[in-house]
Amino acid sequence: MGDDSLFSGVIAPVLTPYDANLDPDPVRFADHAAWLLEDGCTGLAPFGTTGEALSLGLTERRRLLDALLEAGIDPARLMPGTGLCSIPDTVELCRHAVEAGCGGVMVLPPFYFKGASDEGVFEHFREVIDRIADARLRVYLYHIPPQAVIGFPVDLVGRLIDAFPGVVVGLKDSSGDWSYSEALLAAYPGFRVLSGSETFLLDNLRHGGGGCITATGNVNARRIRAVHDAWQAGAEDTGELQAEISAMRACIQAKPVIPTLKHLVAHYRDDPGWAAVRPPFRSLPAADGAAVRSQLERAHGYAPAFPRAAAARVA
């Protein structure tokens, strides 16, 4: 399976909770992150799209990462999102993560610049990496064309791997297009491809990928992890388990994903404040939330083991 220091398994892009003023809540954040590792996550990717990263200010991101470290979470298991459009702010966030000992960083392309050439995106990454100038840096490219529009064509990924060996080590594929992951896995053995959805988990593993970084890891890590472990153990029913987690995901993403996930955490933690989102997102209507829960519970026996908010606070 290659380099053990690379991320693998089931990684959750941690949701970002807010307080009553819509400011990030570091206590809820660290509680949730710690619980995700108990629930089966092998790693955490705070400040991904699911974590409303682009809704967070620079200072807020730094403080939230510090909160995870202060809560005792192993930085080697953290792959924070650090990509912004600007080189200096991206460098600042990357440096902060590297200096904190994070196992990797997940970096968006400069997404404001529609129509940027591959050469231009390559030079953006060269400038970022040169400015960071730290041998500990491990970059996972964040390929998410539905949001960023700008992506990483397969050839460009190869150029980056060649130019920055041991630095550009992986990619999160949130394109929703399995053929893209397949092409990367075929072209660049040893490069760590992580699917952006558990729907592709088994395909990813069978083709030599490392696993997935998935939004629903926030609420369903245990069962997603079971698929991963069953595959590793050579179990016969892996396909059935995969079908089940894919169906659960389809149920969750029938409505806007982030508000739905926050609704679920709020409900099962008995902590209504968890449901808050920053604009332009809107909270999930209560009826929609109830419908999703009902379907998850009845069709899939969903019974998450979230700690109740009161208990978590006392502990």
Next chain:
Amino acid sequence: MGDDSLFSGVIAPVLTPYDANLDPDPVRFADHAAWLLEDGCTGLAPFGTTGEALSLGLTERRRLLDALLEAGIDPARLMPGTGLCSIPDTVELCRHAVEAGCGGVMVLPPFYFKGASDEGVFEHFREVIDRIADARLRVYLYHIPPQAVIGFPVDLVGRLIDAFPGVVVGLKDSSGDWSYSEALLAAYPGFRVLSGSETFLLDNLRHGGGGCITATGNVNARRIRAVHDAWQAGAEDTGELQAEISAMRACIQAKPVIPTLKHLVAHYRDDPGWAAVRPPFRSLPAADGAAVRSQLERAHGYAPAFPRAAAARVA
């Protein structure tokens, strides 16, 4: 023509020069901004798309705005771009501009969030405006779907005008779609619509608009301003003058606009360093630059009055 405190005429989104380390050069920046006001600009919009705003870090933007003020530029003539995806960073830049006395701010929608609802974008602006909580705030919506993807539908603009009277006062239309400006001008008299290109200058003025905020104002302000002034004076040849500046713009935007504009400034200032761009932009190949200059000079008698770099430094 309505409220005199609103921006009108010809406004340049100021180019951002870099030093040899690709860090912003505040001296060149302030020199250029001051010269633009001499060359005919009625106002300046630093940190627009043309100013590579999204390539600049938060701190860099603040320092560059400070450099303009320290150079003695009247803040009432400044409408800096302050819109980022995140509410806190947008608030920080807006507050800095308002406290500096800027006549307005130009604010992008939260552009990472493809598919955001109008309600969500409205709530984003509500949160931004509420947090700034300063009666001096004057917001110009920055409508640029080619880059931001997310735009401001006509109905949403009306909702923002109604909810924030005297605060949401105008819009820069960089859609390239004249019918959008026309719809706004018809629907919201008194709301200040500024075209994002001088190609629409005469149309804009004839329909009650305020003028334009145009990239080419960086190199051709005098002649664009002449069209504006001819129209105000009721001159007969306004249409011919408009055709001429439209043709010059077409010539300039035949190649990537920002590298072309920086090439022109570098050439006519005799200051090669001015040509630098941050990735993902790439500098204009010399042959392309020579071709643009040749066409501008031969077909349009282009002879800009830029100060030469050496003279500017001595002064």
